[in-house]
Amino acid sequence: MSMRGFNNIFPIGNKNDAYAEYFIGQSYLNMLSTTGVTIGNVTFEPRARNNWHIHHNGGQILLVTAGRGYFQEWGKPARVLYPGDVVNIPPGVKHWHGAAPDSWFAHLAVEVPAVGAYNEWLEPVSEEEYNKLK
Amino acid sequence: MSMRGFNNIFPIGNKNDAYAEYFIGQSYLNMLSTTGVTIGNVTFEPRARNNWHIHHNGGQILLVTAGRGYFQEWGKPARVLYPGDVVNIPPGVKHWHGAAPDSWFAHLAVEVPAVGAYNEWLEPVSEEEYNKLK
Numbered sequence: 001m002s003m004r005g006f007n008n009i010f011p012i013g014n015k016n017d018a019y020a021e022y023f024i025g026q027s028y029l030n031m032l033s034t035t036g037v038t039i040g041n042v043t044f045e046p047r048a049r050n051n052w053h054i055h056h057n058g059g060q061i062l063l064v065t066a067g068r069g070y071f072q073e074w075g076k077p078a079r080v081l082y083p084g085d086v087v088n089i090p091p092g093v094k095h096w097h098g099a100a101p102d103s104w105f106a107h108l109a110v111e112v113p114a115v116g117a118y119n120e121w122l123e124p125v126s127e128e129e130y131n132k133l134k
Numbered sequence: 135m136s137m138r139g140f141n142n143i144f145p146i147g148n149k150n151d152a153y154a155e156y157f158i159g160q161s162y163l164n165m166l167s168t169t170g171v172t173i174g175n176v177t178f179e180p181r182a183r184n185n186w187h188i189h190h191n192g193g194q195i196l197l198v199t200a201g202r203g204y205f206q207e208w209g210k211p212a213r214v215l216y217p218g219d220v221v222n223i224p225p226g227v228k229h230w231h232g233a234a235p236d237s238w239f240a241h242l243a244v245e246v247p248a249v250g251a252y253n254e255w256l257e258p259v260s261e262e263e264y265n266k267l268k
Binding site (some may be wrong): 007009010011032033035036037039058059061063065083084086088090108110112113 | 141143144145166167169170171173192193195197199217218220222224242244246247
């Protein structure tokens with residue numbers, strides 16, 4: 001799908017090979033800061049999303065910069081995200097995020113520093129679940 | 135000056151009255167996160183800038199989202215900033231940031247968490263210094 005009209009403010013970086021096993025579809029990762037606070041620009045092609053996952057100890061803050069996508073907590077309806085939206089994900093909450101079916105999507109991911117912070121990667125968001133989203 | 139062509143991705147918030155004494159010109163502040171990591175959207179009208187200042191203990195990361203502005207460290211030439219630029223300001227470095235004369239400017243300011251973090255506010259950037267910038 002064309003990137004026409006998709007204004008990815010921060011550089012897209014490279015294919016997100018390091019985390020590819022935890023994603024469906026193609027994503028791109030560009031680390032903007034690795035000192036002080038870790039911040040990455042994550043870009044998703046249409047339909048791309050990460051698996052359900054949990055940030056343990058440290059949480060993560062999403063700052064949406066381009067396109068249209070979703071954030072969903074386990075057991076709750078998905079929230080549609082547009083540029084300017086912010087999601088503050090507490091540690092311990094099972095969730096996923098990614099692009100809408102018809103749009104590229106980009107957010108900054110700010111890692112909340114914490115002793116012993118790690119991600120627990122879980123099952124993919126199934127096509128059946130994803131296809132229910134608008 | 136008109137905001138035409140200035141695409142402030144994140145909501146501008148209110149006039150930055152809390153820090154007005156440390157700024158020249160009008161700025162706006164919208165806190166995007168106050169939990170985990172403190173993140174604010176700071177918007178500057180043309181010519182607006184903060185005073186020289188130092189982040190002690192914790193540093194600050196600027197993520198430029200709109201317009202054109204500057205970052206300058208004491209004793210170094212000013213750096214022109216555009217959307218997509220990132221400035222990782224270490225603790226202890228005297229610096230200022232703000233808008234270009236002919237453009238609005240917006241950046242996210244990410245506070246690096248640290249024990250005993252505080253800002254030391256110093257002298258304004260004089261008109262003479264500022265007017266040398268292009």
